[in-house]
Amino acid sequence: MSNVSPHLSDLYEDYYQPDPFEDLKRDLAARDSVDQIVRLGGSNLGRTLDVGAGEGAVSTEIDRRGLASEIVAVEISKAGIARILDRKLPSLRSAELFDGYKLPFPDRSFDTAVCAHVIEHVEHERLFLREVARVAKHLYLVAPLEGGARGRVYRGMGHINYYHPMTLINLLETSGFSVAAHDVYPSSTAYERHISGRPIGTAKSLIRKTVRKLFGYKASHMMTYVMVISAAAEQVSGPN
Numbered sequence: 001m002s003n004v005s006p007h008l009s010d011l012y013e014d015y016y017q018p019d020p021f022e023d024l025k026r027d028l029a030a031r032d033s034v035d036q037i038v039r040l041g042g043s044n045l046g047r048t049l050d051v052g053a054g055e056g057a058v059s060t061e062i063d064r065r066g067l068a069s070e071i072v073a074v075e076i077s078k079a080g081i082a083r084i085l086d087r088k089l090p091s092l093r094s095a096e097l098f099d100g101y102k103l104p105f106p107d108r109s110f111d112t113a114v115c116a117h118v119i120e121h122v123e124h125e126r127l128f129l130r131e132v133a134r135v136a137k138h139l140y141l142v143a144p145l146e147g148g149a150r151g152r153v154y155r156g157m158g159h160i161n162y163y164h165p166m167t168l169i170n171l172l173e174t175s176g177f178s179v180a181a182h183d184v185y186p187s188s189t190a191y192e193r194h195i196s197g198r199p200i201g202t203a204k205s206l207i208r209k210t211v212r213k214l215f216g217y218k219a220s221h222m223m224t225y226v227m228v229i230s231a232a233a234e235q236v237s238g239p240n
Contacts, residue, residue, distance in 0.1 A: 015158070016055040016080040021194075023055070028191040030057035033116040033142045034065065035188075036228040040181050042140050043067060046111030049074065049136055051103075052118030053095070056084035062114070063089040072110070074098045101127050105135045108233075116142040119171075120159045126175045133176030133233040141229045143168060145184065145220035165217045168227055177231035184217050184225050 034042075045068040050059045053073035062068050073084050073095040084095040098104060101124065113136035120143055122128045132139060147162045163171075169179055186208035193201030212219045219225060 014079065016077055016083055018083075023057075024194055025191070026054065026057040027060075028188065028194055029117060030061045032185075032188050032191060032226070033058060033228070034061040034067070036142065036183065036185055036226075037114065037140045037230075038065075038067070040140065040183065040228055040230045042112070042230070045069075045114070045140075047109070048072070049103075049105075049110040049113045049132075051113055051115045051132055052076070052121070053080065053084055054117075055080050056087050056089070056095075058114060058116045059084065059089060059092060060087055063091045066091075068112070072096070072105075074103060076100050101131060103131050103135050107134055108137055110136040111138065112136060113139045114142075115139060117144065119143050119168075120146075120161045120163070123160065125161065125171055129172065129175035129177065137233055139172075139177060139229075139231045139233060141168075141172065141231065143227055145225045145227050148221055148223050163227070164220055165227055168229065172229060172231050176234050178234060180230045180232055182227060182229040184212065184220055184227050186212055186225055 045062065048062065048068035048071050050071060050073040053059055053075045056073065059071050059073050062071060068091055070093045071089065071091050072093050075081050075084065075095065076098060078097065081095050081097055084092070096104065100122070113132050115132065119125055119141060143163055145163055145165065146159065165184060169182060172179055186205065189202060189205040192205040195201060196204055208223060208225065211222060212225065215222065
């Protein structure tokens with residue numbers, strides 16, 4: 001199985017150093033992600049695997065709301081693992097390093113996997129997703145829909161994959177999952193204000209919400225939105 005390229009491993013090793021602006025940005029994005037997961041039915045996640053857990057913002061939000069009976073986090077960055085452990089989450093059972101593709105768990109070990117703002121960073125998406133389908137019965141995936149009318153991509157945040165709704169749904173359906181529900185949503189006003197300041201952020205939020213309401217999923221071809229997908233894993237087996 002493939003490993004993460006050295007240049008990406010190096011990037012993410014320093015990706016999660018404490019930074020007040022970035023930490024609040026991740027916390028706000030995690031709140032948005034978990035809001036949408038709950039809206040799609042994820043109010044009882046059971047034993048949960050947070051895949052690509054970063055510095056633990058999503059695990060923290062799941063823990064805070066009492067959505068999981070227990071949480072296991074996996075992450076490729078040692079700095080990220082250290083920060084997850086520092087959070088001392090009551091429902092966190094372990095936080096473990098992994099190579100980005102091989103999960104160190106038996107088949108169907110988890111009721112739910114959560115993969116929030118991760119797939120856009122993954123070089124070999126189907127290898128990654130099939131491994132998630134092996135260890136978890138259900139997946140909630142959250143990913144940005146980018147590119148749009150700008151006609152260009154920005155890789156400064158480590159994003160190497162760009163999606164529109166159908167390409168993301170197709171990716172899951174060809175990687176061991178059956179899509180049950182999905183939606184496209186704008187980031188929250190709080191997130192937009194944090195990124196752009198109160199006046200501009202408020203205006204951006206209003207514009208995104210209005211365009212989404214007027215054009216539905218086609219809005220993602222005009223500007224950046226986020227997609228949330230609920231999907232059931234097919235029976236995928238592999239060596240443990």
